[in-house]
Structure formats: C-alpha cells, structure tokens
Amino acid sequence: MGPRTRWLMGGLGCVLVLGLLWPGSTGSQTRSEQKPIDRPAAPPEDGKLRILCFGAHPDDCELQAGGVALLWAGQGHHVKFVSVTNGDIGHWRDAGGPLARRRKAEVERAARILGVATEVLDIHDGELLPTLENRRTITRLIREWKADIVMSHRPNDYHPDHRYTGVLVQDSAYMVAVPHFCPDVLPLKSNPVFLFYPDSFQKPNPFRPDVAVSIDPVMEKKLDALDTLESQFYEGGALGSAGLIPTDPQKQAERRREVRARHAGRNQAVAQRYREKLAEWYGKDKAEKVHHAEAFEICEYGRRPDKKELARLFPFFDE
Numbered sequence: 001m002g003p004r005t006r007w008l009m010g011g012l013g014c015v016l017v018l019g020l021l022w023p024g025s026t027g028s029q030t031r032s033e034q035k036p037i038d039r040p041a042a043p044p045e046d047g048k049l050r051i052l053c054f055g056a057h058p059d060d061c062e063l064q065a066g067g068v069a070l071l072w073a074g075q076g077h078h079v080k081f082v083s084v085t086n087g088d089i090g091h092w093r094d095a096g097g098p099l100a101r102r103r104k105a106e107v108e109r110a111a112r113i114l115g116v117a118t119e120v121l122d123i124h125d126g127e128l129l130p131t132l133e134n135r136r137t138i139t140r141l142i143r144e145w146k147a148d149i150v151m152s153h154r155p156n157d158y159h160p161d162h163r164y165t166g167v168l169v170q171d172s173a174y175m176v177a178v179p180h181f182c183p184d185v186l187p188l189k190s191n192p193v194f195l196f197y198p199d200s201f202q203k204p205n206p207f208r209p210d211v212a213v214s215i216d217p218v219m220e221k222k223l224d225a226l227d228t229l230e231s232q233f234y235e236g237g238a239l240g241s242a243g244l245i246p247t248d249p250q251k252q253a254e255r256r257r258e259v260r261a262r263h264a265g266r267n268q269a270v271a272q273r274y275r276e277k278l279a280e281w282y283g284k285d286k287a288e289k290v291h292h293a294e295a296f297e298i299c300e301y302g303r304r305p306d307k308k309e310l311a312r313l314f315p316f317f318d319e
Helices: 003-019 059-072 097-113 132-145 159-176 216-227 249-273 277-284 285-289 307-313
Strands: 050-055 080-083 115-119 149-152 192-198 213-215 293-298
Touching: 003 080, 050 059, 050 132, 050 159, 059 080, 059 097, 059 149, 059 213, 059 216, 059 249, 059 293, 080 097, 080 132, 097 115, 097 216, 132 159, 149 159, 159 192, 192 307, 213 249, 213 277, 216 249, 249 293, 277 285
Parallel strands: 050 080, 050 149, 080 115, 149 192
Antiparallel strands: 192 293, 213 293
16 A cells, blocks of 8 residues: 555545544434434414424324314414334334334324324434434424424333433423524524423322313314324234234224223323313313313423413413
8 A cells, every 4th residue: 555545545534533523524414313305394484383292202292292283283373293213113013114114104194184294203212312412303393393382201201212302302492592502493582382291100290280171172083193003002012912903803893992992081081180270271160071181281491381371372272
C-alpha cells in the first residue's frame, strides 16, 4: 500500500469514525429519528384543536383515547395517534417485520374508522429507551403537529415501553418551546396541555383524573375500530395462544362478541370508577346515566389549564 493509498484509507476511516460519533455529520440518522415517507401532513391553520396521542404500541392510543378522538374528529378537530414502537414482538406466534407490517395495517384501518391520522415509529417493541435521540423524535412530532393537547401513558405503568413513552413525553414538555433544541423544527409558542391515560397502579402515586368524558354516543364506533386490531385482541397478542382462535364459524363469532364485550366493559368500569368526576362536568343527573367513559389526568410538566380551559379543549359537555 503506497503513501497516497494509506492517506486515502486513513481519511475514510476518520469519516467513518466521525459518522459513528456524530450520525448527523454523514447525513445518516438513528432509526428512532428517521422521518417515515408516509408521515401524516400537519393539519391546516383553521382554528381547530390539534391533539396528539402517544401510545407505546399499535393499539394503546385506540384503547385509551379512541372515544374522545371520535368526538373531536366529529367536530372537525385534528387528532393524530403515534405508536412509539412498531409492535414487532406483540404476538404469541408472529414476530419481526411481518408482524410490524400487520400491526401498522391494523391501526391504519382503525384510524379510518376513528377519523384520525396515525403513525408508527420504527423502534423495536420491548426495546424503547428514554434516549436523547428519542426525546428529539417526540419533540419534533409535537412541534410538527403544533399540538394543543398531548396525551401519553403515565411513567409508572407496568410495561417498560409504556413507562418510557411517558418519560419521553414528559421530557419533551418543556423542550418543545426551547428554540435551540431540535432547531430544524420551529419551537411552539406556547406549551401544550399534557395529559395522562388512566391505569390502576397505586405506587408511587395513583391516577387521579382531572376530566372524564362520556363516550356513549360513539362507543359502538370505537368498538368497531378496536375490532380491526385482531392480532392483539381476537388472537390475544403476546400472551395469547392458538386456543383463542376457534375453527368453527359459530365459535369464531362468539369469540368476537366476547372480545367486544370486554372492551365495552373496560370503559364501563372507567365510568363507574370516576362517576364523581363525571358529575363535576355533566352534573349529577346526567353523570348517573353515563355508561361508558374515558378519563385523563393533567401532567404538571406542561401547561396547567383551569376548568374553563379544559372545557374549551374538551368541547363535549353541553351536547
């Protein structure tokens, strides 16, 4: 190898090392920062609300906020669901790229029923970490949507992907307004209202709803959307088995009714558990008649709305 060849190889080695240390220096990006070609376009500046819901997997947003999404979308507001992982190990039989593609197709079908935009990030299921790169990804998504409301899991949920989704969203709650963090996307002029989905975990602190919404008018449509997520519910997801999938058509229909009833029961339990909060928003008489509800807690790290602003952000209580 001559002097010129050694010089060229050495220069190439420096470029490769710099690329590893500074991914942006060679034009490459870590997978968590890549912008998918099919990323939904930001909504127009039409005065409508912009809501961005983060879920750890392709089914979490639909479960936790499918009802309010339908209510918002029905009034012309702009809702987007983001799955922070691609769900590629969330099945007892299938895995990898085929499962990730299947689950993406499922939430896209659900999105058409709900009237929302949807996006699935290319991060492995079960491997989400609260890294700087992922914080940048979440911050950019919030800025691009110019969100008024951002929803996520609480950071003390049972699943590591749920917890770290909550941590990443919380970590973005301040950074979305900082101009020199992710300067490639304009910062927000005001901090959104950040909200948590409910869960049943008591330690270190239990979920305490600030708003509870009746989803009775749209419950059947929410169930229709959840029906499309067959890999997770009809087939049982990561902890399912072949025994959940009958071969007899009559038993298949029974299985689908069972899954649908279980989903309805989930939102019935929310209404029952937070009946007093429903009464604060609807009055006692109306609240007693609510069968299905969704509830949300304000995250202290974002803007802290009073009841008047919450009523503006959830414009459903006089209907």
